[in-house]
Amino acid sequence: MRVRKVVIPAAGLGTRFLPATKSQPKEMLPLVDKPAIQYVVEEAIRCGLDDILMVTSHSKRSIEDHFDRSGELEDSLERAGKYDVLEEIREISRLPDIHYVRQREPKGLGHAVMVAEKHIGREPFVVMLGDDLPDPESNLLAEMINEFEKYGRSVIAVTEVEKDQISNYGCIESEARRDCLARILNIVEKPDPEDAPSNLAVIGRYVFTPEIFDALEDTPPDEHGEIQLTDAIRNLAGFQTTYAYVYDGVRYDISDKIDYMKAIVNLAVARADVGPQFREFLGAFCKQHGIT
Numbered sequence: 126m127r128v129r130k131v132v133i134p135a136a137g138l139g140t141r142f143l144p145a146t147k148s149q150p151k152e153m154l155p156l157v158d159k160p161a162i163q164y165v166v167e168e169a170i171r172c173g174l175d176d177i178l179m180v181t182s183h184s185k186r187s188i189e190d191h192f193d194r195s196g197e198l199e200d201s202l203e204r205a206g207k208y209d210v211l212e213e214i215r216e217i218s219r220l221p222d223i224h225y226v227r228q229r230e231p232k233g234l235g236h237a238v239m240v241a242e243k244h245i246g247r248e249p250f251v252v253m254l255g256d257d258l259p260d261p262e263s264n265l266l267a268e269m270i271n272e273f274e275k276y277g278r279s280v281i282a283v284t285e286v287e288k289d290q291i292s293n294y295g296c297i298e299s300e301a302r303r304d305c306l307a308r309i310l311n312i313v314e315k316p317d318p319e320d321a322p323s324n325l326a327v328i329g330r331y332v333f334t335p336e337i338f339d340a341l342e343d344t345p346p347d348e349h350g351e352i353q354l355t356d357a358i359r360n361l362a363g364f365q366t367t368y369a370y371v372y373d374g375v376r377y378d379i380s381d382k383i384d385y386m387k388a389i390v391n392l393a394v395a396r397a398d399v400g401p402q403f404r405e406f407l408g409a410f411c412k413q414h415g416i417t
Contacts, residue, residue, distance in 0.1 A: 128270050129175055129176050130174065131169045131174040131176070131177050131178070132179075132245065132251070132252045133165060133169075133178070133254075134180045134252070134254060135150065135180060135185060136182040136228040137231070139151025141382070150184065150185045150187060151256075151380065152185070153191065154385070156379070156388055156389055156392050157396070161379055162188060165253050165254075165255050166220060166223070167261075168253070168261070169251070171267070172266045176222055177221065177224065179224070179225050180226055181226075181228070182229075182231070189225055192220060194215075195218075198214065199211060199214060226240055226241065232346070232352055233351025233352045233353055233354075234254075234351075234354040235351070235352035235353050235354040235355075235357050236352040238252060238337070238357075239342075239352065246335070249273065249333060249334055250335075251266065251333070252329075252330075252333060253266070253331075254328075254329025256329055256379055257376060257379075258376065258377045259328075259330070260374055263372075263375070265372050268305070269330060269370050272332075272368065276366075276368065278365065279332060279337065280367075281312075281327055281330075281367065281370065282328045282330035282331065282370050283325040283326060283327050284325070284371065284373065285324050285325060285326075287324070288318045289318050290326070291321045291324055291326055292315050292317055292318060292321075293326075294326035295314050295315070295327035295354075295355040295358075296312065296313050296314075296321045296324075296325065296327070297309050297311070297312045297327065298323055299369050305370055306370060307368065307371065308366060308368055308369075309362045309369050310362070311359060312355055312362065313355070314353050314356065331354075334361075341354075344360055375391075394407070
């Protein structure tokens with residue numbers, strides 16, 4: 126069955142970016158002039174995913190507004206003759222079907238995925254986290270979908286991190302890698318570095334069989350009352366082969382302030398409109414401050 130549906134959990138509080146996220150969703154923080162969530166949606170569309178479900182909360186209405194038409198803004202741009210900007214704004218609202226459902230309580234990422242079950246049904250689907258942004262030029266998700274269609278089993282994106290950073294991630298234990306793919310034997314949530322089974326960290330791209338919902342149903346809440354997706358993946362791997370896809374390209378954890386700033390710089394210098402002038406500024410800045 127072709128993978129065509131994607132779930133984007135976007136109900137988190139974004140506490141690591143307070144006070145900026147006190148009154149706006151973290152997913153709407155701009156990377157140059159485009160919110161992070163739009164990069165995620167565009168990545169999904171490039172991979173042929175044409176049915177998008179966002180799991181939001183009561184404080185995330187601006188996400189829905191961003192992907193909707195804005196007649197007053199469009200009229201103003203048209204009167205001002207700003208046709209290039211007008212077309213860019215209209216293009217956002219022409220994106221494929223985007224649906225919304227609310228996670229009414231913050232019960233963890235696993236619970237957010239469970240909220241999507243009625244929409245997904247018994248189809249395979251993708252989960253994309255807005256916190257993780259692979260290089261827009263990468264084919265990570267497309268390659269994961271290809272592997273899913275080859276084997277018919279869930280595929281989880283992982284990447285190598287420094288051992289002292291593994292406590293920030295889910296961590297997998299796997300069989301020996303075959304090219305980019307390895308069968309998952311175990312997965313643990315945010316282990317201490319000395320207890321981690323590897324340095325392979327789960328990042329925010331998943332292709333799931335519908336059996337993940339069965340695994341979620343059998344996953345009890347943790348000590349904080351949250352249902353962890355990591356725990357459900359461990360359950361799934363116990364009764365259905367589940368693969369890790371090892372990604373070695375550039376990615377940004379934009380819930381981390383340093384990575385967020387790196388993402389802005391790298392995306393800006395790659396752009397034709399602002400890149401040349403920004404690179405010139407960076408060169409002068411480095412020279413002024415003795416940075417080589």
